[in-house]
Amino acid sequence: xxxxxxxxxxxxxxxxxxxxxxxxxxxxxxxxxxxxxxxxxxxxxxxxxxxxxxxxxxxxxxxxxxxxxxxxxxxxxxxxxxxxxxxxxxxxxxxxxxxxxxxxxxxxxxxxxxxxxxxxxxxxxxxxxxxxxxxxxxxxxxxxxxxxxxxxxxxxxxxxxxxxxxxxxxxxxxxxxxxxxxxxxxxxxxxxxxxxxxxxxxxxxxxxxxxxxxxxxxxxxxxxxxxxxxxxxxxxxxxxxxxxxxxxxxxxxxxxxxxxxxxxxxxxxxxxxxxxxxxxxxxxxxxxxxxxxxxxxxxxxxxxxxxxxxxxxxxxxxxxxxxxx
Amino acid sequence: xxxxxxxxxxxxxxxxxxxxxxxxxxxxxxxxxxxxxxxxxxxxxxxxxxxxxxxxxxxxxxxxxxxxxxxxxxxxxxxxxxxxxxxxxxxxxxxxxxxxxxxxxxxxxxxxxxxxxxxxxxxxxxxxxxxxxxxxxxxxxxxxxxxxxxxxxxxxxxxxxxxxxxxxxxxxxxxxxxxxxxxxxxxxxxxxxxxxxxxxxxxxxxxxxxxxxxxxxxxxxxxxxxxxxxxxxxxxxxxxxxxxxxxxxxxxxxxxxxxxxxxxxxxxxxxxxxxxxxxxxxxxxxxxxxxxxxxxxxxxxxxxxxxxxxxxxxxxxxxxxxxxx
Numbered sequence: 001x002x003x004x005x006x007x008x009x010x011x012x013x014x015x016x017x018x019x020x021x022x023x024x025x026x027x028x029x030x031x032x033x034x035x036x037x038x039x040x041x042x043x044x045x046x047x048x049x050x051x052x053x054x055x056x057x058x059x060x061x062x063x064x065x066x067x068x069x070x071x072x073x074x075x076x077x078x079x080x081x082x083x084x085x086x087x088x089x090x091x092x093x094x095x096x097x098x099x100x101x102x103x104x105x106x107x108x109x110x111x112x113x114x115x116x117x118x119x120x121x122x123x124x125x126x127x128x129x130x131x132x133x134x135x136x137x138x139x140x141x142x143x144x145x146x147x148x149x150x151x152x153x154x155x156x157x158x159x160x161x162x163x164x165x166x167x168x169x170x171x172x173x174x175x176x177x178x179x180x181x182x183x184x185x186x187x188x189x190x191x192x193x194x195x196x197x198x199x200x201x202x203x204x205x206x207x208x209x210x211x212x213x214x215x216x217x218x219x220x221x222x223x224x225x226x227x228x229x230x231x232x233x234x235x236x237x238x239x240x241x242x243x244x245x246x247x248x249x250x251x252x253x254x255x256x257x258x259x260x261x262x263x264x265x266x267x268x269x270x271x272x273x274x275x276x277x278x279x280x281x282x283x284x285x286x287x288x289x290x291x292x293x294x295x296x297x298x299x300x301x302x303x304x305x306x307x308x309x310x311x312x313x314x315x316x317x318x319x320x321x322x323x324x325x
Numbered sequence: 326x327x328x329x330x331x332x333x334x335x336x337x338x339x340x341x342x343x344x345x346x347x348x349x350x351x352x353x354x355x356x357x358x359x360x361x362x363x364x365x366x367x368x369x370x371x372x373x374x375x376x377x378x379x380x381x382x383x384x385x386x387x388x389x390x391x392x393x394x395x396x397x398x399x400x401x402x403x404x405x406x407x408x409x410x411x412x413x414x415x416x417x418x419x420x421x422x423x424x425x426x427x428x429x430x431x432x433x434x435x436x437x438x439x440x441x442x443x444x445x446x447x448x449x450x451x452x453x454x455x456x457x458x459x460x461x462x463x464x465x466x467x468x469x470x471x472x473x474x475x476x477x478x479x480x481x482x483x484x485x486x487x488x489x490x491x492x493x494x495x496x497x498x499x500x501x502x503x504x505x506x507x508x509x510x511x512x513x514x515x516x517x518x519x520x521x522x523x524x525x526x527x528x529x530x531x532x533x534x535x536x537x538x539x540x541x542x543x544x545x546x547x548x549x550x551x552x553x554x555x556x557x558x559x560x561x562x563x564x565x566x567x568x569x570x571x572x573x574x575x576x577x578x579x580x581x582x583x584x585x586x587x588x589x590x591x592x593x594x595x596x597x598x599x600x601x602x603x604x605x606x607x608x609x610x611x612x613x614x615x616x617x618x619x620x621x622x623x624x625x626x627x628x629x630x631x632x633x634x635x636x637x638x639x640x641x642x643x644x645x646x647x648x649x650x
Contacts (some may be wrong), residue, residue, distance in 0.1 A: 057581075170495050170508075172528075173519035182507035183495075187502040194498035201496075203581045206546055218536055221531060256528045279523065 001142045006126050008109055008147060014080035014109065016046035020071075022087035024243050025051050025092050027059060027165025027200055029086040032113075032136040034064040035158040038084060039140075039149050050074050052094065056243045061199040062161060063154035071099055076106040086136040088114045088129055113139050115166075117285065117294055131296070134174035137162025141182050153190035160191035165200060168250055172298060173280070174279055201247070208244040213234070215248050216264065223257040227315075229264040229308045242267060249275045260284070260324060262315055264308045272311045275301045287318050326467045326632050331451050332436055333472060335359045343370035347412035350376050352384060352490025352525055354411040357461040358439075359389040360483040364465075364474050366625050375399050377419070386524040387486060388479035396424055402429040411461040413439045413454055439608040440491075445554060459499035462487025466507050478515030485516035489625065490525055535563045540573050540588065548582040549632035550650055552640075554633045567592060574600045585609070585649060587640055597636045601625045607649060615643050 009018075015038055021029040033049055040047045053070040071094060076082070082103075082171040084090065090103045110125040115133045118141055133139060137159045144151065151159075167175045170183075187193060204212070211234060213230060219228040226248075235241060242265060259279040264272050274291070276284035278298045285300040291300025293313075319325040336342075342365055346354040358374050365372045374501040378395045388414040396419060401407070407428075409415065415428045435450040440458045458464060460486045469476060475486075488508060492500045495508075513519060529537075535557060544553040560566060567590060574588040584604040589597050599616070601609035603623050616639075618627025630635055 004439050086508035170518060170523040172519075175512075176516040177509045179514040180505050180512060184502045184509065186498075187505060193495060193500040197496040202579050204579045205581055206548075209580055211545075213541055216541065221643045223531075253523075255534055256530055279519075 004126065004128050005141070007128055010081060010109055010126060010245070011040070011147070016079045016105070018079040018082045019047060019049040019085055019101070019132060020082065020093045021051060021085045022092040023045060023052060023141070026246060028135045028137055028162040030055070030059050030062060030213050031158040031162030032140045033085045034062055035137065035140050035155045035245070036083065037067070038064060038154050038158070040143050042149060048079060056246070057202045057205065058200050063157050074099055074102050076102055077157060079108060079113060081109045082106050083111045083113060085113050088112045088116060088118045088127070091183045114138065117296070128302065134176065134179050135162045135166035138178070138182060145270045149186065150187035151185065156189035156191040157184040157196065160186040160196050161200060164197065168203065169197060206261055207238045210238045211240045214238070214249055219252070221258065224259045225262070225319065226252050226255065227262045227312060230266065232266045249277050253277065253279065264311050266308060270305055270307060270312055271303070273303050274311060274315065278320060282324060286322060290318050328451050328468045328471055329452060329577035332453055334350060335406060335434055335436060336365070337583065338405065338473070339427060341404045341433065343401060343404040343407045344372060344374040344375060344410055345407065345418045345428070346410045347417040348377060349376060350429065350592040353460045353462055353487040355380070355384050355387060355464045355584070356487035356490070358410045359387055360462065360465050360480045361408065363389060363479050363483070363526065365616050367474060373404060376483050383525050383528045383600060388482050396423070399424055401427060404433060406434045406436060407431050408436045408438060412453070413437045413441060413443045433581055445525070453515050458503050459501065460487045460491035463507060468538070480512040481514035481516040482521060485518070485521050489522065494526065507530050528620040532563045532565050533569045536565045536569055537573055539563070546583065550587070550644065551577050551583045552583045552587045557591045557594065567598070574602050578604065589636050591633060595632060596628070597631060597633060598628050599626055599636060611647060
């Protein structure tokens, strides 16, 4: 796979880069961005990578993690190129209007490297979006290979993390032969599968576990659908945040008769985030798009105003409309 | 990797084969044996494969599974070669004396293909044992490749299952670059990772899930120790049996600060089965042996008379004695 020539040219020509990724960054967002940062620095470029802090505990082992700057201190001055990694619209970077305003002030070139489906085109960017790839980390891998960069250990750890987080450690149906080819290359370059797995997936704190238990206890089984929810007070009571819910919804896959899962999270009163997951050929991205969200066939999400009761009712209605229930 | 010449010669020369594997066969035992059976049949050999029945529900999707004969109907007559797969002593095939006697009657050649450590040598067999390989399926893969066999879809499904069951779906520290190389070849040959994962690991029924939830709700966190229990009435209420608790205690690994886990199961009133698990260098087998049980360093168990309250108190005492708490 060959990256767009304009993107390679821009990286070669320009000197300083601003990397941004989506809000609530996951292993693909962080791993891809950090791998890109290491690669650009090897090319003697100046690179600034800003994300929301604190970094989720399961990703603090990533090489380079301490070089990430807090998005609240964002400064876009004196940088040639903004590279948006693992998302394709700048409004995905933050919910804070002040931060989005700062990003809009950026006047240099813009590049997007992502694997999410997009419906609106943003004319100002050089885009490399391939939604058939399991992870943005795969695009970064090809970028580095095509530009004759070295897959060193730092890059290998970051890209392997991107790969396993977005394939559910090789369990989702985006796990292709290409994914295994790249996994092998990354292990050859120094990535340690069992160590990285343990960091990403077996590092839950007690508070996160308590939140998980609330989610399981709230689970409603309506085979083939399973629905659960987490209230704002559950987050408060367990001293957890939204990022602690990562992979909660995936766990429900363990149930044989369930192939469609929804998790409602009450972020603020009357503001709900919804994660949808499916098995096999069931496409939940059409449902997410109905609510103004997006994502992949088997993993999508959206946000809505209203109560969890409203969210549940509206979701059931749409699932029926699409004959998924 | 090249299989021993004597094994290849024997396979080429002889006409009929008996395949046996270990008792309570898992994904590597079944997948490796079935892949070998498909391969031998392509060479126009007669093959009989016997195992304990019923086959666990999670492996009933394996291509060829219905061709397996019940070990209780074992007949060793008119077969040239016995191939022992995924174990290296015939006494691992069954706990039934009658069956072991029948195997001893076999008078043809014997081959062992396995990846388990062996302490006693059995002089009568041609042996190919490599305990550095993650799965016996890897040895079968090399056998087929070396003998110029075709990796067809049936073989690919079986060997991929062997690979993921013995590496915990690429999470254990036997997950090497070779494992990814072979995984890729098997996907190219038709194995479907997400489908096979789902069959092997995501086939829990609702009753099993409810039992799991009881175990989690009973969990007591005393870092680095976690203790939970399941009462006889929990089994009754959820219509489950002891075998439904497989993998429950392993789930607790997800907790960062826990490296020692105990699960008490009340099988009958005042009869408790205890499973112990540990991470890293903590040896729980010494504790199990104190109670007359046994096992490995990181996975042991024992049985005792008394209540769960007694079991808890006695375990805490022993853990303190060994300075594990």
